[in-house]
Structure formats: C-alpha cells, structure tokens
Amino acid sequence: VGTITDRMEIIAPLVKEGKVLDMGVVESRRGRRDTESQLERHHSNLLFRQICELNKECMGVDIDGEGIELLKSQGFNATTADVVTMDLEQQFDAIIAGEIIEHLPNVGQFLENMHRHLTENGTLLITTPNPFYSKQAFKIWRYNSPQVHEEHTCWFDPITLCNLCRMSGLDPYAVYWVQPKRD
Secondary structure (H helix, E strand, O other): OEEEOOOHHHHHHHHOOOOEEEEOOOOOOOOOOOHHHHHHOOOOOHHHHHHHHHOOOOEEEEOOHHHHHHHHHOOOOEEEOOOOOOOOOOOEEEEEEEOOHHHOOOHHHHHHHHHHHEEEEEEEEEEOOOOOOHHHHHHHHHHOOOOOOOOOOOOOOHHHHHHHHHHOOOOOOOOEEEOOOOO
16 A cells, blocks of 8 residues: 555556546536536546546446537547446556446445456556545534535445455455645
C-alpha cells in the first residue's frame, strides 16, 4: 500500500496508449441538478476529460443516456450502457472505474464483466472514496450517523476490494491511498 497525492499519477501512464474505457463518465446526480447543469460544472466529468486529453480514442460509458448524448454532442466517444451487464464486444488495455463501484447494485457481477472486457494483460483501475477517513469517524462517534452519498450502495477498504477482485478472476497488484496536498 502506497500513498499518492493525485490519482492521475497512476492513471496517466495506463491511458496514454492502447484501447481505453472509462466508466461512469456523466456523474449527473439528478437528485440535486439536471444532467446538463452538472456537465457544465468543471469537476463533473473531469477525469474523463483528462483521460481523453491523453488518449483521444478513449471510450466513455454511463447509464445516463441524456448525459452521454450531451458528451457526444461535445465530440466525445461515449456510449450508453449498464456497466454491470453491458457487452461492448471488444476488449480494452485499460479500464478506469473512477468513483463508480460504490454506486453499483452488484459489485461482483461488475468486476466479472470488467474482467471479460480486459485484454490478457489489461489493467482495471478502481478508485473509491475512503469511508474511514478521520472526519467520517468523528461524525459517527459524535452524531451516531455517517455521511453517505445518497446514491452509494456500499463502502470498500483495500482488503475487501482486493478479495472481491480475486473472486472475480482479477489479480490485484497495487493499492494506493490518495492523500491530496494541503495548501
């Protein structure tokens, strides 16, 4: 387990060449704002945009058809699909699953599906929030209630996520904690 300050340190070398798939590229949070407003926000799909700057052939996938159509109208290679059950009929050298796994109803099926979509030496990179950060522990202790995103279905730590990956035919080889620099 290592510590990095920006997840792009790990992602950038994986996506510069080859076929790349980025999962969950819309991030609309329809409970708070409409898809178009969300996509206009700078941080909404920043990861997808950063990956596309490094690899113009990157394909984005999201279940939000409205958001995908907006991205396509902006010139992005994107398709509407359910990441748990989709069959894109192709394999990828790198699949990026940034902040999506904690939203899914069936994580094991998702991981098995990603395994099917990877080339033999492909890499699946998963990022997910750390539910055990100190402020969260304080909220549980002080208020007897954790802070949870309204669309999250589960939390992961490095041990349980690695176990799930192994059960799904994937071989985890690196785990990092992202600790952003403080100003």
